[in-house]
């Protein structure tokens with residue numbers, strides 16, 4: 001099977017060539033070489049660059065080291081998962097990339113911008129763990145809410161238009177529920193709305209913090225493929241936090257295994273499964289090999 005080491009960005013769109021892009025502004029690029037391409041000697045710019053990031057929180061006068069020396073390069077359109085034990089700093093790293101937490105040392109750039117400037121340019125969509133839908137608004141209003149709430153700033157990214165959003169609602173099977181309120185939907189349906197809302201902003205980067213943690217296993221498995229479908233259609237760069245090894249393998253181009261105390265990246269695994277991913281791939285040797293490798297890395301962190 002062909003792995004993501006053959007994955008290349010279309011020089012015109014700065015996005016993987018085999019995806020339908022739903023209307024994002026063309027991106028400029030920063031100039032780091034991602035690890036896989038450094039190995040092959042090919043220069044491909046990193047879209048997100050995390051360089052020597054440290055973070056120490058203060059709690060009741062005590063220092064709580066959260067991240068130490070984290071480096072990570074992510075290409076435009078890549079799907080990267082952060083996997084690791086509780087408290088290893090996955091959410092902190094996600095929040096630093098998204099400009100919600102300041103690092104104490106190190107630098108992060110997103111398409112050449114600081115995280116704060118990238119935030120101002122509306123570069124990030126966020127899908128949190130629990131449903132954060134507005135209870136008194138319909139599905140339709142919830143999906144379009146944020147883009148209507150904050151008018152586009154100069155240089156920012158455009159939200160998707162109505163047809164594109166309808167298309168995404170279709171993809172997740174919710175077109176007929178556009179007039180429904182969140183309390184009329186199951187947890188899985190609510191999280192599908194959150195997914196579409198995350199993509200509807202048209203942000204080039206989607207930050208996902210254990211978005212399926214509250215769902216039952218069957219619904220969760222379905223959500224993975226819906227997420228992949230939306231990702232493929234939009235060409236969004238996704239950083240996905242999860243505790244699930246199998247979820248990380250089936251979704252990701254690369255999986256960063258984090259270690260705790262203090263949080264750091266202990267291993268990076270490039271997933272050698274073709275795109276698009278299918279449920280059948282979960283029965284292949286390649287899939288099980290990656291699960292085994294990642295489990296070993298995780299167990300090493302507990303040893």
Ligand SMILES: Nc1ncnc2c1ncn2[C@@H]1O[C@H](COP(=O)(O)OP(=O)(O)OP(=O)(O)O)[C@@H](O)[C@H]1O
Nearest residue numbers: 057058059064066085086087088089090091092093
């Ligand atoms: N605002 C904060 N103030 C103080 N300490 C914090 C804060 N946010 C995170 N921490 C600490 O930083 C460390 C990393 O937390 P973080 O939430 O990033 O881990 P995580 O890997 O996402 O955990 P989990 O998988 O349980 O969600 C933990 O020790 C946590 O207690």
